[in-house]
Every structure is written in C-alpha cells, then in structure tokens.
Amino acid sequence: MTNNVQIIASARNWIEQSAIDQLHRTAQLEGIERAVGLPDLHAGRGIPIGAAFWSSTHAHPHLIGNDIGCGMALWQTDINAGKFKLDRAVKKLTGLDQPWAGNQISALEQAGLPLHLAGEALGTIGGGNHFAEFQKVEAIIDDERFTQMGLDKSLLFLLVHSGSRGLGHAVQEDHTRRFNAEGLNIASDAFAHYLTRHDQAMTWARLNRDIIANRFLAKLGADAELKLDIFHNSLTRHRDGWLHRKGAAPADKGPIVIPGSRGSMTYLVCPRPENADVALHSLAHGAGRKWPRSSAKARLGRKVTLAELERTALGGRVLCEDNQLIFEEAPQAYKDIETVVSDLEEAGLITVIAVLRPVITYKTRRK
DNA sequence: ATGTCC
Numbered sequence: 579m580t581n582n583v584q585i586i587a588s589a590r591n592w593i594e595q596s597a598i599d600q601l602h603r604t605a606q607l608e609g610i611e612r613a614v615g616l617p618d619l620h621a622g623r624g625i626p627i628g629a630a631f632w633s634s635t636h637a638h639p640h641l642i643g644n645d646i647g648c649g650m651a652l653w654q655t656d657i658n659a660g661k662f663k664l665d666r667a668v669k670k671l672t673g674l675d676q677p678w679a680g681n682q683i684s685a686l687e688q689a690g691l692p693l694h695l696a697g698e699a700l701g702t703i704g705g706g707n708h709f710a711e712f713q714k715v716e717a718i719i720d721d722e723r724f725t726q727m728g729l730d731k732s733l734l735f736l737l738v739h740s741g742s743r744g745l746g747h748a749v750q751e752d753h754t755r756r757f758n759a760e761g762l763n764i765a766s767d768a769f770a771h772y773l774t775r776h777d778q779a780m781t782w783a784r785l786n787r788d789i790i791a792n793r794f795l796a797k798l799g800a801d802a803e804l805k806l807d808i809f810h811n812s813l814t815r816h817r818d819g820w821l822h823r824k825g826a827a828p829a830d831k832g833p834i835v836i837p838g839s840r841g842s843m844t845y846l847v848c849p850r851p852e853n854a855d856v857a858l859h860s861l862a863h864g865a866g867r868k869w870p871r872s873s874a875k876a877r878l879g880r881k882v883t884l885a886e887l888e889r890t891a892l893g894g895r896v897l898c899e900d901n902q903l904i905f906e907e908a909p910q911a912y913k914d915i916e917t918v919v920s921d922l923e924e925a926g927l928i929t930v931i932a933v934l935r936p937v938i939t940y941k942t943r944r945k
Numbered sequence: 946a947t948g949t950c951c
Contacts, residue, residue, distance in 0.1 A: 623946090645946045698948060706946050747947045811946095 580605045585615035586857050588921045592868075592913070593619050600626040608761045609636025611819070614858045616826055617921035618866030618913065624759075627825035627867075630860035634819035636761040637769050639776070641822040642813050644750040646776050647783025648708075648741030649809040650827075650863075652835050652846070653791050653802040657734040659714040659937075667712070667938060668895060670797045674710075675702060675944045678789055689785045691778060699743035700782070701789035705903065707864075708740045709840070709941055710794050713934040716843060720931045723848055727805060727833065727931070735934055736802060737835060737844060738790050741811065742783040749775040764820060776813055783809070794940070808834045810863035826860040833931060836922075838865040838915025840907065840939040841890035845919045846932045853926040862922060865915040875905040882908070890936065898941035907941065 583605045587593055597620050604625055605613035610633050618628040622643075631641055678701030685700070686693055703710055715731040718724045724731075742749075753772055762769040784807055795802050810827045813820055827834045829849035837844040842865065849861060869877055887904045888896045898904040905911075922928045 643946070648946080704946075705949075708946085741946075743946090744948050747949090751947090 582611060583613045583615070584856065585619065586921060586925050586927070587615070587617045587619070588924060591617055591917050591921050594621055597621040597626045600624065601629055604631065604641065607638055609633040610638070612858060614860060616857065616860060616862040617918040618825070618862040618864055620866040625824055628862060629824050630826045630858040631822040632816060632819055632858055635764060637764055637772065637813060637820050638761040638822060639750060639753045639772055640759045641824055642776070642811050643824060644747040645741040645811050646746035646749060647780035647809055648811040649783060649787070649807060650835050650837070651738045651787040651791060651807040652805045653736040654729060654805050655734045655736055655795065655800045655802040657798065657800050658732060659734045660732065662734055662937065664895060664937065667798055668897065671794065671897060671938070671940055672943060674793055674797070674940065675942055678702070678793060680789065685785060685789065689781055691781055691785070695745060695778065695782055697744065700786055701793060702743070703740050703790055703940070703942070704743050705942070707907065709939050710790055711737045711840065711936050711940065712938045713737055713844060713936050716933040716935040718932045720848070720929060723931045729805070729932070734937070736791055736794060737837065738787045739837070740783070740787055740790055742779040743786065745782050746779040749779050773813070780809060780812060806833055806835065816859065821858060823860055825863045827863045829854045829857065829859045829861050829927065834861060836862055836864060836915065836919060839909040839912035840894060840896055840936055841892060841909025842915045844934040844936065845915065845930055846934060847919070847922070847928040847930050849928055850926055856925065857927055861927060862918045865912040865918055867911060868913045869911040871906040874908060874911045875902065878905055878908055878910060892935055894936040894939060896939045896941065897943060899943050899945050900941065903941060
C-alpha cells in the first residue's frame with residue numbers, strides 16, 4: 579500500500595480490487611506525489627479510470643491515455659421537450675457517422691489549430707463510451723443555480739461525449755514509441771513537445787464536440803446554446819505542478835455533468851470549493867464500468883435481445899447498429915450513478931443542480 | 946480509446 583493515495587467512496591460503493599491495485603501502482607510512478615480515486619474508479623489497461631494524479635516534477639503521458647481532451651459538452655436546444663417527436667427525430671438522425679461535409683479549414687483556423695490537423699474524423703463521435711444524447715429535465719434540485727445558468731426546464735438538452743479521435747491516439751503513440759511508459763521530467767524538451775501536442779488535441783477535441791453538436795442540431799433544424807464543455811482526460815498546470823486527470827472532471831471549471839449509463843439519469847452538479855483539495859480538485863466523470871467490455875456480451879448473452887437493448891428502462895431510445903458495442907455499453911455493464919453522486923455529495927465535493935433524463939442515445943448507425 | 950487487427 580502507498581500512503582499518497584486517497585479514494586473517495588462510501589462503504590456501499592463497490593470498487594473492484596484490481597482498480598484499487600492499479601491506483602496504488604500508478605501512484606508509485608516516478609514523481610507522483612498524490613493520487614486520488616473518484617467514486618467511479620474502475621480498472622483500465624494498467625491505468626485506472628476515474629482518477630487524478632499530481633506531480634511537481636514529472637509528467638506521465640500514459641496516465642492521460644490516448645483520448646487526450648475527451649470530455650462532455652452540454653447544449654440547451656431551442657426544442658420544446660414536451661413537443662419532441664421521438665420517432666421523427668430518430669428518422670432524421672442519419673449520416674452522422676460519415677465525414678463532416680463542412681469547412682474544416684475555417685473551423686480549424688477559428689479554433690487556432692494548424693490546418694494539417696484536418697481529417698475525416700473531425701465532427702464524428704467515434705466508438706467506445708462516446709455518444710450524443712438528447713435529454714430532458716427530470717428534476718430541478720437547486721432552482722437558483724439552474725436559473726443562474728440560464729436553463730429552461732421546458733427545453734431539450736444535447737449532451738456530447740467525444741474526444742480527439744485519431745489525433746490524441748497519434749500523440750500518445752509517438753510518445754510511447756520514444757519513451758515507452760516512462761514519465762517525462764517537466765524541465766525536458768520532450769515534455770514541452772508533448773504538452774504542445776496535448777494542448778492541440780484538447781482544442782481539437784472541444785472543436786470536435788462543437789461540430790458534432792451542430793451536425794445533430796442541423797438534422798433536427800434546431801439551434802442551441804453551449805452551457806458547458808468539460809474535459810476529463812487532461813494534463814494541466816496545478817499548484818506548481820502538473821495534474822493528470824484520467825476519466826476525472828475538474829472541480830474548478832464551474833458546473834459539470836456526470837452521466838450514468840444510457841439507461842440512467844445524468845446529474846448536473848456544482849463543485850464545492852471548500853473540500854476540493856481532498857480530491858485533487860477533481861470529480862467523477864460518469865458511473866464507471868462494472869463489467870469489462872470483453873465480458874459484457876457473454877454476461878448478457880441470452881438474457882436480452884437487441885430489440886430490448888434499443889430501449890432503456892427510462893423509456894429512452896438507443897441508436898447503435900454495432901451489435902457488439904450495444905452490448906458493451908448496456909446499462910447493466912455500468913455501476914449505479916446514484917451511488918457515485920451521493921458519494922461525492924457526502925464527501926462535500928458537489929451539490930446537485932438538476933437531473934436529466936436520456937431520450938435518445940446516439941452511438942452509431944454504422945453496422 | 947483508435948483514419949480500430951488481418
């Protein structure tokens with residue numbers, strides 16, 4: 579065991595031992611002074627997900643992983659949630675896995691990115707846990723903050739979860755090719771080089787979410803206002819050092835959303851600054867996986883049909899024509915979001931502003 | 946997670 583590790587979780591929150599082991603192991607990497615596991619902590623490929631790491635001397639790119647800049651953007655659309663026609667919307671959401679037909683050069687220019695970062699993936703969701711989801715307001719818990727954010731409970735929301743696609747992957751691969759899983763001294767040229775490319779991947783990922791949202795909105799003839807865009811895979815400057823977040827949202831960038839699975843609610847929450855340091859100014863980014871991807875299909879196997887997976891217990895529709903992915907991302911494969919949120923509340927890290935209910939979860943229409 | 950392994 580290591581004494582620089584903190585896990586934010588109550589007794590009723592089940593966290594697999596392998597994830598805890600991974601957290602302790604990664605906390606021993608060169609220069610890591612503190613490590614925090616959030617309530618959605620779960621095992622990854624050597625690196626746990628739902629964790630934050632701080633060092634004043636070293637950066638460890640492989641702690642961030644390949645999806646640099648992955649995050650969640652929440653949009654308030656101008657669609658009246660009560661009048662929203664589900665079946666009609668489902669019919670209109672086509673062609674969204676194809677390359678974006680818009681002007682990449684001008685989009686990259688406006689984002690301040692070099693033009694060689696154009697590519698077919700820009701404006702597409704990707705795979706894994708990425709999605710675009712329409713949601714309606716289920717409950718308002720903090721009326722004052724809800725109003726302060728300019729939110730309207732009668733409107734439909736769009737949550738986009740995506741990242742830097744092939745770009746972050748390439749940045750990560752280049753680092754691994756040169757340094758394997760080694761960390762970088764923050765005084766080194768190699769770190770400066772990584773950071774430049776990391777920051778580009780962050781900006782690219784945010785632009786990607788922006789374009790994705792606009793493509794979805796255009797299909798429905800809707801307009802929308804961006805309410806938040808929050809990274810959960812990032813390396814950022816923090817207190818004379820560097821903070822690595824792997825599946826961890828920042829607690830110092832205003833309200834964030836913590837979605838459960840497609841079959842559970844999304845929580846819009848406000849970070850509480852008083853106790854933020856306990857968790858390295860970081861928060862959970864989701865429910866966390868209960869089952870590894872590799873076993874989800876076998877576990878659900880004959881218990882559920884594809885048709886059943888296309889509808890959730892909350893009445894939401896799931897657009898996922900990838901028959902493997904629809905199993906991997908089944909609600910059963912995820913932990914309870916309610917436990918994650920209540921653990922953060924009990925730790926004094928957040929207050930809940932509102933609860934959002936998924937209406938359409940778009941994954942992919944590519945077979 | 947991946948211009949996704951052949």
